[in-house]
Amino acid sequence: MFVRCDYSAAHRWSLRAQRLLTRYTPVKITVEVVRACGKACVVKRRFGAAGLVVRHAVGLARAAFRHAAPALRRRAAGLRLLPAQHRLHHAQRGPLGTLRNVFGRSSLHVATAQEDLAYALYVLEYSSGRFYKARDHAERAIHIIENLVPPDHLLLASAKRVKALILEEIALDTPAGQDMSEPSLLEESEALHKAALSLSMMAFGEKNVQTAKHYGNLGRLYQSMQKFQDAETMHLKAIAIKEELLGPEDYEVGLSIGHLASLYNYHMNMHVAAETLYLRSISISLKLFGERYSGLEYDYRGLVNVFTQLKRHDRADHYTRLLTRWHELREQSKAEQQQPAIGNEQIVPLEQLHEKLFGTND
Known part of the structure; x- marks a missing residue:
């Protein structure tokens, strides 16, 4: 059900x-069930419950196996939507080595961990542009999977998606004329x-959320390739x-609407249409x-740019103030967050975990 993006089920x-x-x-x-429950809670936006069960899984795995391979291998993937993205990388480096020791270097367990680590590094280094380690892990994952499963296996779809995202960012950061030029990487x-x-x-x-996500990824790529009509079609x-x-x-839906708004705003000069989409995305x-x-x-x-282009400077100023307020709120959130350190997870009795999990309404 998770792979099919039927997250409620x-x-x-x-x-x-x-x-x-x-x-x-x-x-x-127990560790695998609790971990899977945490991952499902994340996509249902029940972040408090997700943190509770994932920390329990990690603590249980540490106590039982000394290394938390089964729990930590997915911990980063399970918490992708949470703040403090820098935790993703540290939560996966150790388990990758443990998985290699247990299963060997050419295992689907290792390949999945490589893919998760590639995505975690992609997120971690998004602002820095240092994507080459992420690319290496993605390519290793694809190589392992291709040697173990048929060429039409669904596991390859996810790994190839991650590598494609990484290559796109490398292309955009690579000066034209170098050996790995922008067009070849984008292609x-x-x-x-x-x-x-x-x-x-x-x-x-076609009528599946996973398929829709791939259309959206192509839409963003075509924006980078300046194929704006194709990008609009995909979005x-x-x-x-x-x-x-x-x-x-x-x-x-809000995510895809925002991407289409960006296309209209920055590439197609459709600022009125972009305004409508941005407002809908904000509402969601x-x-x-x-x-x-x-x-x-x-x-x-985006709205600041829209109203600047439309010469509606009062509205541009309004959203500039909202953006300033947003930054202030984010700083407050950072000060308020008290994330437990990795390695300090506590194991609670299963009955107590169930009481907390099924009693939480976050």
């Missing part, structure tokens, strides 16, 4: 599995995104599929996450 099944755990369940199974990224889209279409069909497809499956006010974000949500920055900046 994935969450329900994970809770059913969680309820079946007892003190006599083997530790390995390779396009081929990877199309391959991932094809695999998703084969597995799920519109992504929005239509997500709206049909998830409803008009889902997080995924405020409703789901509140006024401190990180994604609001891009929408506020």
Whole structure:
């Protein structure tokens, strides 16, 4: 259910599995069930519950195995949507070595960990532009998977998507004329995104959130390639599929709307249309996450540009003030956050974990 992006069903099944755990369940199974429950809680935006069960899984794995390979291998992937992205990298480096020791260097477990680490590094280094370690891990993941499964296996779709995202950023940061020039990297990224889209279409069909995400990735890539009509087509497809499956006010819909707004705003001079989309994206974000949500920055900046181009300077000033206020709120959030350090996870009795998990309403 998780792979199919049916997150409500994935969450329900994970809770059913969680309820079946007892003190006599083997530790390995308990860790995996608790970890999967945490991952499902993340995509359902139940961040408090996610943090609770993931910390429990890590602590249990540390106590039982000395190394938290089964829990930590996915910890970063499970908490991608949470703040403090720098924790992703540190949460995965150790488990990768442990997995290699247990399963060997050419294992699907290792390949999955390599992919997770590649994505974590991609997020971590997004502002710095240092993507070469991320690229190396993504390529290793693809190499392992290609040697172990058929060429049309769905596992390749995710790994290729990660590599494509990384190549796109490298291309945009690479001066033209170097050996790895921008066009060749972008073309390779396009081929990877199309391959991932094809695999998703084969597995799920077009009317699936995963397929819609691949359309959206292609849309962003075509913006980078200055193929603006193609980019618009991809974004519109992504929005239509997500709206049909998830409803008009889902997080995924807001994400795609924001990408289309950016295309209209910065590349196609469709500022009135961009304004409408930005306002809708902001409405979804405020409703789901509140006024401190990180994604609001891009929408506020976009509206400042929209109204500057439309010479509506009073509105531009309004969103400049909102952007300033957003920065202040984010700084407050950083000061208020008290994230537990990795390695200090505590194990609570299973009954107490269940009470906290099924009693939480966050």
